[in-house]
Amino acid sequence: MAAHYDVLIVGGGIAGLSLASALAGRCSVALVEAEQELAYHTSSRSARQLIPSYGPPVVRELTVRTLELIAARDVELPEPVLTPRSFMLIGGEEDVAAEASGSMQPITHAEALELCPALVPDAFSAAGLDTHSFGCNAPLLLADHRQRAVAAGVDIITGARVHSAQRLGSGWQVGAGTEAFQAGVLVNAAGAWADELAVISGVEKLGLQPYRRTAAIAAVGHPLPEHSPMVAAADNTFYFRREGNDVLISPSETVPSGPEDARPRAGDVEHLVERLNAVTTLGITAVRRAWTGLRTEAADGVPVAGFDAEAPGFYWLAGQGGYGFQTSSALTELAAEQILSGQQGRGEAGGERPESRTAEALAATRWSIRR
Numbered sequence: 001m002a003a004h005y006d007v008l009i010v011g012g013g014i015a016g017l018s019l020a021s022a023l024a025g026r027c028s029v030a031l032v033e034a035e036q037e038l039a040y041h042t043s044s045r046s047a048r049q050l051i052p053s054y055g056p057p058v059v060r061e062l063t064v065r066t067l068e069l070i071a072a073r074d075v076e077l078p079e080p081v082l083t084p085r086s087f088m089l090i091g092g093e094e095d096v097a098a099e100a101s102g103s104m105q106p107i108t109h110a111e112a113l114e115l116c117p118a119l120v121p122d123a124f125s126a127a128g129l130d131t132h133s134f135g136c137n138a139p140l141l142l143a144d145h146r147q148r149a150v151a152a153g154v155d156i157i158t159g160a161r162v163h164s165a166q167r168l169g170s171g172w173q174v175g176a177g178t179e180a181f182q183a184g185v186l187v188n189a190a191g192a193w194a195d196e197l198a199v200i201s202g203v204e205k206l207g208l209q210p211y212r213r214t215a216a217i218a219a220v221g222h223p224l225p226e227h228s229p230m231v232a233a234a235d236n237t238f239y240f241r242r243e244g245n246d247v248l249i250s251p252s253e254t255v256p257s258g259p260e261d262a263r264p265r266a267g268d269v270e271h272l273v274e275r276l277n278a279v280t281t282l283g284i285t286a287v288r289r290a291w292t293g294l295r296t297e298a299a300d301g302v303p304v305a306g307f308d309a310e311a312p313g314f315y316w317l318a319g320q321g322g323y324g325f326q327t328s329s330a331l332t333e334l335a336a337e338q339i340l341s342g343q344q345g346r347g348e349a350g351g352e353r354p355e356s357r358t359a360e361a362l363a364a365t366r367w368s369i370r371r
Helices: 014-023 057-074 093-099 109-115 138-151 191-200 268-279 321-341 356-362
Strands: 003-010 029-032 082-084 087-091 105-107 126-130 134-136 155-157 162-168 171-176 179-188 209-220 230-233 239-243 246-250 284-297 304-307 314-318
Touching: 003 014, 003 171, 014 029, 014 138, 014 314, 014 321, 029 179, 057 082, 057 321, 057 356, 087 093, 087 109, 093 126, 105 109, 109 126, 138 155, 138 321, 162 191, 179 191, 179 321, 191 284, 191 314, 209 268, 246 268, 246 284, 268 284, 284 321, 304 321, 304 356, 314 321, 321 356
Parallel strands: 003 029, 003 179, 029 155, 087 230, 179 314
Antiparallel strands: 082 134, 087 126, 105 126, 162 171, 171 179, 209 246, 209 284, 230 239, 239 246, 304 314
């Protein structure tokens, strides 16, 4: 016998969990995750930095709202999710000018060196600083979403990969693992597997592309000061930040991949260590551990949140790229309202609502995401 729910969410990463907590107590919800544990893939491999100046305009807008929502929740938690940590961009004049946006302000070469003394002076000529950026305790945020969802009656089932889904009557019938579900709305929060879920469901895929992004924790001879900013190259060749007495480092690669349990490739981290030891005085001595995540993007680089153009009750919450955590609360605030109302940014009389332009920029029906 199939279990009946108003909403079935597929995917137990930050997107699916934050939506589950946003819907919890407002309708009946189940969440299914293919892996045996939640947030196994990209959501457990985050750089843990929320940067209001990072991304296209709608992403920056969502980031500001997400920071507001998380900060309001932090007041109720025993320890905060957010910790102030500035974000600094370095490179040539043209690269920094091209990448700096939003709340990022230009700073002098001397100011950049004062903020991060580990930088070799000749390694860059320009810098920008975002002082509204925050470090994010990603495991705590994920755990809070899960706890709130479960406490309000959401059923979470792990080890349940979706193998069948079809539209029947006014809802969806879904097989996941050994379980069967019926739901009025099927939410595709499957990350790198979002297009695969669409195909299983008989829905036209959006051409969402996963990209590799590797990171590592490295031991250093000269640890960064406690309040050092996260530092990124404006040409997208590396970033690093303090991680206790170690550093978190990444080559910032954007290499197309299929949906998979990604792993670092030979040479990626080693070449990064050579580069960082040339442009900083960190003195990286060893790599403690390394990992690779998949950042899944739509063709226009903007997340997708909205009902499918042709399949009734099929809701896309995917393509967050590298903006998953920093847009999560705002995205699911919008998604929850759309799902509960059955609307997509317009009132009953067709008049615009305040969030309609944001909803249209994220909609699964927009032409800019058709590859």
